[in-house]
Amino acid sequence: MKFRFFVQLLFLSFSIAVVSAQKIVNLSDFNIVGSKDATPCVYEALKSVEGKDAKLVFPKGIYHFYPDKAFGKYHAITNHDNSYKYFAFPLINCKNIEIDGQGSEFIFHGVMTPVLVENSENITLKNFSIDWQEPFYLQAKVASVDTQNKTFDLFISNEIRHQIEGNRLSFSTNGLYIPFLGEHIVFDPKTKAVAYNSINYNLGSKNANRLIEVKAVEKNRCTVLNSSVKQLPKVGYIYVFKGPNGMNRFAPAMHLSSSKNLNLTNINIYQAGGMGLIAEKTENIHLNSFNVKLREGTNRILTTTADATHFCNCKGVVLIENCLFENMLDDGSNIHGTYMRISEIVNNNTIRVRLVHPQQWDYNFASSGDSIEFIQNKTLLPVASYRLKSVTKINEKFYEITFENDIPESVKIDDGIENISWYPKLIFRNNVVRNNRARSILISNRYKTIIENNSFSSMMSSVLFEGDMNYWHESGAVNDVVIRNNKFHDNVYGGGKGSVIWINPRLDSIVSGQYYERNIRIENNSFETFDNSILNAKSVNGLIFKNNSIVETKTYPKLNPELPAINMQNCSNIVIQGNTYQGSSKRMIDIDNQSKVTLVLDNNQKGFKVN
């Protein structure tokens, strides 16, 4: 196993060299220099080499891309909103293609997905940046607060068009009219991060957003009248609004799908109306210095309106290194599979299943020959694995699946299935994730996972493990995770629940002696954070927390001073050893009786108070 892993890594390193031996196509031969719209130049260049065996080189410059003449098709992207989409780089059925921007800036206009890699092999993308002329969100600074009336004024950036219609603030960006402010959060201009306790400044969640009333004060300034804020925001705080759920994930910067051997190097993503990179059903991906970052010299406080990077049912090796992910509206990385729910058991070897979350609809869940594991509905525990014979998509959320053999009789309606042929070995190293909404990284990955030498500071957990079959339907109980030599700075400052490392599979019921997660090793990390809760775990068999240093900072007042540093429920084979603590917490460890049975606890850890 170890040898194979090494060979795969080797492949990743060498594939760039292989590709660069191929035909060189200079984009200037396609009249890209001075073009108003570079889209047809790229389209023609790709067509000229029939998508094969070529290196497309851009003269260093600034190029603009528009959807009008871009390749388009209806396109489903997991964890996004499906729609008819336009692509500036439609790398479909391509082989041995390298795109070298030579430091160029690619500026996009309109709702489009700059890069699609689909059914392709050996693709290298490097040396360019992606930005949009108009951001996918409305940015507004708190201009004044009125404590008596519990209202406040917003000064609205006029980078994109906005208007008050009736008593509702709406905006238009990239050709899209956004009728409601929708999902939003508050940033602190001093830290350039999500504001401490930002949950308190929420104007009204989900559909309640539609009820926010504003009154015009003067050009670009309005008073927010009926918000449901728990606390008035500070003057200078920055609200960002990305529109309602279902209208704000149309345009990720890059979609990698059903492909193999992809290298992305030295790329900066400054904006996207969705994720920076979303990969699904793809084998071997190497991101090196692939950054989702604020563009210097602008007042924009946001990068992507969803995760920086996201990997659903990838396999082979996913290697992410030397990246900076900052100021996104969702996680730094999320690596997981997908649960479908059983709707009907048609006969001994045929079931009908559904995709529940709208942002998973039309997902290419599996193909003939894949191995599928049946999962119990409430416990999320596996029942058995079966080889898949065929899949028929009846509609985007309802599929018929047949198996080579009869399925177990114990399988019931509402149980789940996951595709265990599609999980990667994951290495996430030397990366920085900071200042974003949500988590630094989510790990729901069946195979070997190494998280090392990173620096994390997010407003929710830094590392979250969270299989669930009720909301997101993201699968992937772990079996082998190492988290080592990372620096965890202030985390979980947004005001919601969570620990710096939170192992929280969403189980409706627990079976004694059975565990969702296995073998998680957390060692030699440095936790420097203002609040108490460092590690909270449930349903893990084999959890080592060893040689970590915990130092309390004074960055913010504690939000949950009652919580212990370490909390374990329904775990087995826990080892807590060699850690040190400096801080004011009076309660270091809280472990339930069941977890205590097999616990190995070092009682002489420096600074640890005995409970």
Place this chain on the structure above:
Amino acid sequence: MKFRFFVQLLFLSFSIAVVSAQKIVNLSDFNIVGSKDATPCVYEALKSVEGKDAKLVFPKGIYHFYPDKAFGKYHAITNHDNSYKYFAFPLINCKNIEIDGQGSEFIFHGVMTPVLVENSENITLKNFSIDWQEPFYLQAKVASVDTQNKTFDLFISNEIRHQIEGNRLSFSTNGLYIPFLGEHIVFDPKTKAVAYNSINYNLGSKNANRLIEVKAVEKNRCTVLNSSVKQLPKVGYIYVFKGPNGMNRFAPAMHLSSSKNLNLTNINIYQAGGMGLIAEKTENIHLNSFNVKLREGTNRILTTTADATHFCNCKGVVLIENCLFENMLDDGSNIHGTYMRISEIVNNNTIRVRLVHPQQWDYNFASSGDSIEFIQNKTLLPVASYRLKSVTKINEKFYEITFENDIPESVKIDDGIENISWYPKLIFRNNVVRNNRARSILISNRYKTIIENNSFSSMMSSVLFEGDMNYWHESGAVNDVVIRNNKFHDNVYGGGKGSVIWINPRLDSIVSGQYYERNIRIENNSFETFDNSILNAKSVNGLIFKNNSIVETKTYPKLNPELPAINMQNCSNIVIQGNTYQGSSKRMIDIDNQSKVTLVLDNNQKGFKVN
């Protein structure tokens, strides 16, 4: 030519008999009786015969259909809003299939298209009705008016969910949230038709709809505060709101596409979120007793939210007979082709063209071997015809087209093309069109067209000819139209411009001696209407208006008393003979100098006053 036409008609009559000789499948064998959702039963029945050589028979009953388990795909429908759609009867790649409802009622739930016939041949559908549990519109009665404040109260039907959010009235139907009242019109409960001068009650057009403010008075009742009505509506008048453009044409009742030999008989459509029937690129269609009508015993004032029937680039024979089309929010029938506009001339035989109107996007404009006519931009006059070699859809609105030969040098950017291989012979006879918004019938059809023995009463023109390359981009200059033995009751009462028969190609400039339309014969019709204008024509070569009877009614006050009965501009070879008139108009005929050159005018027509 005549003989071939007769043979085609014969085929249409016999094809039902051919199909009925095939395998009988009783839907009760698929557990349809007592089913909560009949959708999977139909799906399984069609699958069981592999879509071929079968008659599917429904035990007479009421059946409910839901999208959840319906066949689905992303689907473009011309003159509608493209989206991922669900189909209860997915007749795709079918041959020799008959569906006999035996008088059953099919009730739909949610946004779906009940019937899709695609790439199919010899299909008969008969003896059923289509309705939706929830209508696709909000119906509201004027409860009171306040002349002082120029406001009025609406009493809102609670058949569908509605709510006041802020000061905005929104509604939800068939699972779709409609944030704005959007397009709307007023009906008169006494006539059950669109209200006389309904244009005066418009609350604000297009995006101004978003600004309509309402205030809750009591449950189901609100005051409309800031409407832009020219006149307050009468108490009892009924507003219908179908939501904003782009959100109200997702779910036509039937879509016929790329098929051949289709018979639809004895079908009632009571509702649709779009058209009753939309056919495109289909050869030989016979509608007999295919009705779009109000369902008796309900308070619903509307049927379909768009046209009753619509035919785009069909060919062979389209025969529509013995149908009733009433209370739609658009035309009774519209028969036309499609103009694309030239964006780029790539080389001698290659152009790139665009679809301009969003509801034409993704249209399958043409295939290899079709004949394409080039059309001048401003005059809409033809340049030359060429055979098409290939079409590549770069995206839904941007196509590349190559021709077998070099195209003319005179062709310029922004000129148009139309597909002249796809127009039908049209017979529209023994039909009633009444009480709807818009026209009774639009004719933009290159080939033989017979409109006879119909009864028409619509709030705009009864018959409209209107090629245009600026807005709808509907092509089809006529060459041979007969309009005879029809009864035209009160028309053009909505308050907009128009004549009972209006020949109004939208030409930006006119070339002396050249005409858009040719050979229109209007004879032996009876016009009984309250207003003056009966026939208004421009750019016709060969227009006969003969032996028609015109009788003025007292139904409504005249809206345009200054207009003549007959008005001609830039026509040639006009014959006006043997017509009679009873009424108060002082000005019967207004013909411009150019049209007079070749005019044959009977000066002794009974009741005609000399100008």
